[in-house]
Amino acid sequence: MSGTKYIFFTGGVVSSVGKGVTAAATGRLLKERGFKVAIQKLDPYINVDPGTMSPYQHGEVYVLDDGAECDLDLGHYERFIDIRLNKACNATTGQVYAEVIARERRGDYLGGTIQVIPHITNEIKRRIALVAESTQADFVLVEVGGTVGDIEGQPFLEAIRQLRSDLGRENTLYVHVTWLPLIGANGELKTKPTQHSVRELRSIGITPDMIIARSDSEVDDDLLAKIALFCDVEKRAVIPLPTVPVLYEVPLILEEAGVADYIIQRLGLASRPKPDWTEWIDLVRRVEAPKPTVKIALVGKYVELHDAYMSVAEALKHAGIHAGVEVEISWVLSTDLEKGKDLEEIRDADGILVPGGFGSRGIEGKITAIHHARKRSVPFLGLCLGMQLMVVEFAREVLADENVNSTEFEPRTIHPVIDLMPDQKSITGLGGTMRLGLYPCQIQPDTHSAAAYGQPLIQERHRHRYEFNNAYREKLTAAGLIIAGQSPDGKLVEIVEMYGHPFMVACQFHPEFLSRPNQPHPLFSAFVHAVILHAGVHVSD
Numbered sequence: 001m002s003g004t005k006y007i008f009f010t011g012g013v014v015s016s017v018g019k020g021v022t023a024a025a026t027g028r029l030l031k032e033r034g035f036k037v038a039i040q041k042l043d044p045y046i047n048v049d050p051g052t053m054s055p056y057q058h059g060e061v062y063v064l065d066d067g068a069e070c071d072l073d074l075g076h077y078e079r080f081i082d083i084r085l086n087k088a089c090n091a092t093t094g095q096v097y098a099e100v101i102a103r104e105r106r107g108d109y110l111g112g113t114i115q116v117i118p119h120i121t122n123e124i125k126r127r128i129a130l131v132a133e134s135t136q137a138d139f140v141l142v143e144v145g146g147t148v149g150d151i152e153g154q155p156f157l158e159a160i161r162q163l164r165s166d167l168g169r170e171n172t173l174y175v176h177v178t179w180l181p182l183i184g185a186n187g188e189l190k191t192k193p194t195q196h197s198v199r200e201l202r203s204i205g206i207t208p209d210m211i212i213a214r215s216d217s218e219v220d221d222d223l224l225a226k227i228a229l230f231c232d233v234e235k236r237a238v239i240p241l242p243t244v245p246v247l248y249e250v251p252l253i254l255e256e257a258g259v260a261d262y263i264i265q266r267l268g269l270a271s272r273p274k275p276d277w278t279e280w281i282d283l284v285r286r287v288e289a290p291k292p293t294v295k296i297a298l299v300g301k302y303v304e305l306h307d308a309y310m311s312v313a314e315a316l317k318h319a320g321i322h323a324g325v326e327v328e329i330s331w332v333l334s335t336d337l338e339k340g341k342d343l344e345e346i347r348d349a350d351g352i353l354v355p356g357g358f359g360s361r362g363i364e365g366k367i368t369a370i371h372h373a374r375k376r377s378v379p380f381l382g383l384c385l386g387m388q389l390m391v392v393e394f395a396r397e398v399l400a401d402e403n404v405n406s407t408e409f410e411p412r413t414i415h416p417v418i419d420l421m422p423d424q425k426s427i428t429g430l431g432g433t434m435r436l437g438l439y440p441c442q443i444q445p446d447t448h449s450a451a452a453y454g455q456p457l458i459q460e461r462h463r464h465r466y467e468f469n470n471a472y473r474e475k476l477t478a479a480g481l482i483i484a485g486q487s488p489d490g491k492l493v494e495i496v497e498m499y500g501h502p503f504m505v506a507c508q509f510h511p512e513f514l515s516r517p518n519q520p521h522p523l524f525s526a527f528v529h530a531v532i533l534h535a536g537v538h539v540s541d
């Protein structure tokens with residue numbers, strides 16, 4: 001799109017140093033200046049999307065409004081920039097090759113030999129352009145996953161290299177995010193790995209315009225000058241970014257370092273006044289302020305890897321910040337509960353949360369936790385699988401049958417209270433075949449959900465195959481299950497609550513994907529407030 005400016009983020013030295021957060025924070029700086037910002041992640045792995053990848057491999061699968069299942073970095077982007085992204089915003093090697101090969105099979109290339117350059121790189125460039133077209137953004141930020149030097153990443157780097165000649169210097173900017181390791185007894189920061197990764201980048205034709213130097217300690221001026229000299233980058237474009245305890249400080253640090261002003265100037269745009277950061281400063285202050293702690297047990301099967309529940313943990317944090325409490329998550333492995341271990345973690349918790357999940361491992365442990373929450377009046381929030389299991393747990397009591405189950409875990413159960421939707425029964429493939437993305441939900445008045453949302457019709461993101469089985473609606477509601485939300489046609493149960501319980505709410509969708517640091521999600525806020533009441537902690541304003 002003409003007029004769009006592109007900023008490419010590459011990573012050097014090691015991965016996992018916060019390239020995604022850096023890109024997202026940069027996006028926020030530009031958005032605060034009134035620019036329309038879009039952001040894309042290019043993932044060099046060969047999977048078509050992370051939807052079928054194990055959370056142990058890749059952390060959580062993040063879901064967008066349009067149902068795209070994508071990398072968890074998209075969650076950072078949406079939360080930091082406070083935008084809604086679309087499926088063009090995540091592209092993988094798998095998607096790129098699948099598209100090119102499909103075209104080749106159709107004969108679109110008229111017998112030509114298909115090569116990485118230009119066919120694969122053209123497809124990558126087409127996907128970058130798609131973001132600009134679909135969002136009409138002033139700035140498209142593109143993060144290339146992995147680090148420079150990875151074999152898989154090469155076609156992506158080649159594509160972004162070509163874009164400088166295609167679009168011009170005034171429309172493209174390269175930001176390299178590197179890591180300065182701390183070496184030796186005196187703890188000296190080293191720039192050599194950064195020099196090497198910039199050399200590597202230059203050998204493929206990309207000279208970075210800006211270097212973000214991540215480190216675990218403060219970087220002094222001499223070191224910045226050294227990086228500038230060796231890497232051929234202007235000194236004011238070498239930006240130190242030390243590790244901070246509160247991630248939401250990152251935009252403030254980058255603002256202070258003049259990142260946005262430099263970008264705007266380098267791309268030939270008229271300078272814009274510095275934004276008012278009061279709200280963010282207040283947010284960071286609230287996070288840092290000492291406050292009482294409440295403990296929420298998060299019962300899942302991937303809890304060893306916290307990234308598998310990234311958005312849930314963030315949403316709890318957001319709700320805690322605004323309610324004036326520190327939410328401490330007690331990570332409880334559901335299979336441990338099955339072995340009778342960690343039961344005290346459940347007994348000690350001020351609230352219990354059962355998040356989404358797939359497969360039968362650990363299911364009975366989650367049901368044990370839900371049973372405890374129901375019988376002991378402990379505030380409970382169930383998400384997706386958490387809702388399905390809340391229904392199973394209650395139905396086992398109502399129907400007086402321990403064999404009640406979801407057909408996901410017991411296909412031949414005589415009481416399938418959770419079952420496949422009719423349109424899911426014929427599907428055999430796994431990738432992208434679930435009920436995905438935004439769906440409307442009508443809220444029942446006089447429920448916790450109605451009080452939380454304060455509006456009768458909401459839209460939430462879904463990712464599941466199974467649903468509440470309406471054949472059990474009457475029996476279960478007669479016994480105290482409340483249908484607090486359903487699809488507007490009344491066919492799909494979306495939220496359930498428990499009559500007479502201080503707060504037992506579970507939803508078929510994933511509210512965690514719509515929580516923002518400055519705008520916690522209503523269901524999470526309501527849950528955390530119930531937890532505060534239950535814990536009896538006093539919260540000051």
Ligand code: GLN
Pocket residue numbers: 355356357358359383384385386408463464465466467
């Ligand atoms: N496994 C369940 C289903 O497919 C729940 C999915 C989830 O929790 N995201 O319906």
